[in-house]
Amino acid sequence: xxxxxxxxxxxxxxxxxxxxxxxxxxxxxxxxxxxxxxxxxxxxxxxxxxxxxxxxxxxxxxxxxxxxxxxxxxxxxxxxxxxxxxxxxxxxxxxxxxxxxxxxxxxxxxxxxxxxxxxxxxxxxxxxxxxxxxxxxxxxxxxxxxxxxxxxxxxxxxxxxxxxxxxxxxxxxxxxxxxxxxxxxxxxxxxxxxxxxxxxxxxxxxxxxxxxxxxxxxxxxxxxxxxxxxxxxxxxxxxxxxxxxxxxxxxxxxxxxxxxxxxxxxxxxxxxxxxx
Numbered sequence: 001x002x003x004x005x006x007x008x009x010x011x012x013x014x015x016x017x018x019x020x021x022x023x024x025x026x027x028x029x030x031x032x033x034x035x036x037x038x039x040x041x042x043x044x045x046x047x048x049x050x051x052x053x054x055x056x057x058x059x060x061x062x063x064x065x066x067x068x069x070x071x072x073x074x075x076x077x078x079x080x081x082x083x084x085x086x087x088x089x090x091x092x093x094x095x096x097x098x099x100x101x102x103x104x105x106x107x108x109x110x111x112x113x114x115x116x117x118x119x120x121x122x123x124x125x126x127x128x129x130x131x132x133x134x135x136x137x138x139x140x141x142x143x144x145x146x147x148x149x150x151x152x153x154x155x156x157x158x159x160x161x162x163x164x165x166x167x168x169x170x171x172x173x174x175x176x177x178x179x180x181x182x183x184x185x186x187x188x189x190x191x192x193x194x195x196x197x198x199x200x201x202x203x204x205x206x207x208x209x210x211x212x213x214x215x216x217x218x219x220x221x222x223x224x225x226x227x228x229x230x231x232x233x234x235x236x237x238x239x240x241x242x243x244x245x246x247x248x249x250x251x252x253x254x255x256x257x258x259x260x261x262x263x264x265x266x267x268x269x270x271x272x273x274x275x276x
Contacts, residue, residue, distance in 0.1 A: 009200065009208035009209070009210045009211065009213045009214025009215075009217065010208060010209040010210040010213070011165055011166060011205070011206040011207070011208055011209075012206045012207040012208070012209055013206070016028050016038050016039075016041065016165075016205070016206055017041075020156075020199075020201055020207045021151070021154035021156050021199060021201070022048055022153070022154055023045055023046060023047060023048065023132065023151060023153060023154050024043055024044070024045050024151065024154065024156065024158070024201055025043070025044045025045075025072060025076070026041045026042065026043055026044075026201070026207075027041075027042045027043075027044065027065070027068055027069045027072050028040075028041060028042075029041075029042055029059035029060055029062060029065045029091075030062060030064070030065060031059070031060050031062070031091055034252070034254050034255060035091075035255075035258065036091050036204055037164065037165070037166060037167070037204040037205045038204070038205065039059075039204070040057060040059040040060065040091045040092055040203060040204060041057070041165075041201070041202060041203055041204060041205075042055065042056070042057050042058055042059045042065070042069050043055065043056040043057065043158055043201060044069065044072060044073050044076075044078075044080075045132060045134065045149075045151065045158075046073075046076075046078055046130060046132055047130055047131040047132050047153075049131075050078065050130030050131050050132065051077055051078050051079060051130065052078060052079055052081040052129050052130030052132075053073045053076075053078040053079065053080050053081060053129075053130070054080075054081065054082045054083075054084060054127065054129050054130075054132060054134065055069060055073070055080050055082070055083050055084070055099070055103075055105075056083075056084045056085070056086065056149060056158055057084075057085060057086055057092040057093070057160065057203060058083060058092075058093075058095040058096050058098075058099035059091065059092060059094070059095050060090065060091055060094050060095050061094045061095040061098055062095060063098075065095070066095050066098060066099050066102060067102075069099070070102060070103060079103075080103040080105055081105060081129050081130065082105055082106060082108065082118075082127070082129050083096060083099055083100055083103070083105045083106065083107045083108070083116075084107075084108050084109070084121070084127065084134075084149065085107065085108070085109035085110075085111075085114055085147075086146060086147050086148065086149070086158070086159075086160025086161070086162075086203060087109075087110075087111075087142065087143045087145050087146040087147065087160055087161065088109070088111050088113070088114050088143065088145055089143065089161070089172075092160065092161070092203060093109070093114055096114065096116070097116060100116050100117075106118030108120065108121050108127075109121060109145070109147075110122070110138070110145040110146075110147055111145040114145075121136050121147060122136065122138070123136065123137070123138045124136070127149075132153075133151075133152060133153060134149045134150065134151055135149065135150040135151075135152065136149060136150075137149065137150050137157070137187065137188075137191070138184075139159070139160075139162045139184035139187065139188065140176075140177070140180040140181070140184060141162065141171060141176055141177060141178065141179075141180040141181020141182070141183070141184045141185075142160070142161045142162050142169050142170065142171060142172060142176050142181060143161075143172055143175050143176050144175050144176065144177070144180075146160055146161065146162055146184070147160065148160060148162055148184075148188065150191060150195070150197065151201075152195070154199065155196050155197055155198045155199060156197060156198070156199040156200070156201050157188065157191055157197050157199070157200060157201065157211065158201045158202075158203075159188070159200055159201070159202050159203065160202075160203040161202075161203045161204065162181075162184055162185075162188070163185075163188065163200050163202055163208070163214055163215060163218060164202050164203065164204050164205045165200070165202040165204060165205020165206040165207060165208055166204075166205040166206065167205070168218060168221050170258045170259070170261055170262050171261065171262045171265040171266075172261050172265075173261045173262070173264040173265040173268065174264070174265075176261070176265055177265060177268070177269075178222070178226075178262075178265040178266055178268070178269040179269055179272070181222070181265075182219070182222060185215055185218050185219050185222070186219070188211070188215050189212065189215045189216065189219070191211070192211040192212035192215060193212060197211050198210070198211050198212075199211060200214055200215075225247070225262070225266065226266055226269070226270070228247045229243055229247055229263060229266045229267065229270065230270055230275055230276060232246045232247050233267070233270070233276045234276075240260050240263045240264050240267065241260065243263045243267070244256055244259050244260050244263050247259075247263070248263075
């Protein structure tokens with residue numbers, strides 16, 4: 001879900017898709033929309049000299065896309081050996097069961113309902129396939145089950161919908177919670193500051209080449225929106241619909257239903273902290 005036209009973080013120019021780092025290749029799903037930008041980024045991740053690959057977020061249930069992901073891996077001389085999910089929204093996970101059938105792989109996710117024949121994913125887990133190392137980073141907030149994957153060999157992090165390549169994401173109330181989301185952004189900022197992560201490989205939009213700049217923009221954006229919502233309530237705008245109309249007046253109305261979810265999450269946060 002995006003509210004803004006641009007995002008600090010040096011979005012990479014050119015077409016979305018193809019090789020992004022030494023180990024990560026993007027296959028763009030054909031599901032563009034106001035919510036998904038150009039479409040869902042399905043990531044194929046593998047060590048350069050390995051014949052095994054991990055796929056993150058197979059995307060929607062679209063046979064042509066799933067076949068394209070498999071063909072891209074095979075063209076590079078690799079077999080898909082494992083499927084991972086950043087979260088359960090359909091534009092990321094709807095095709096996972098069919099993809100697992102096509103590739104005969106297990107599906108690992110935080111949510112047990114999304115797993116197929118494999119273990120779950122939790123903080124501290126390290127996925128190792130074909131010599132690849134992916135560190136599981138819980139990043140709830142957009143949804144309760146949102147995960148990111150730290151790819152230390154490329155100084156990169158795959159963020160699903162927690163950080164997008166353009167604009168900002170929705171906190172999908174009631175499953176998503178603003179306090180969790182702010183904590184997750186701070187955790188990602190720590191990866192950038194303390195662990196040298198410089199590249200964001202997002203679930204939608206272009207690759208970001210300044211991870212710290214992008215994440216700090218997200219934190220500032222959330223603080224600004226929260227202050228706007230608090231001011232709107234003080235001015236007498238009490239319901240989520242009233243707050244959306246006031247705070248998001250400059251945003252395309254087609255995005256107001258999603259803005260409504262974020263506003264409900266913001267109102268809950270303000271109430272929990274005794275600010276309204």
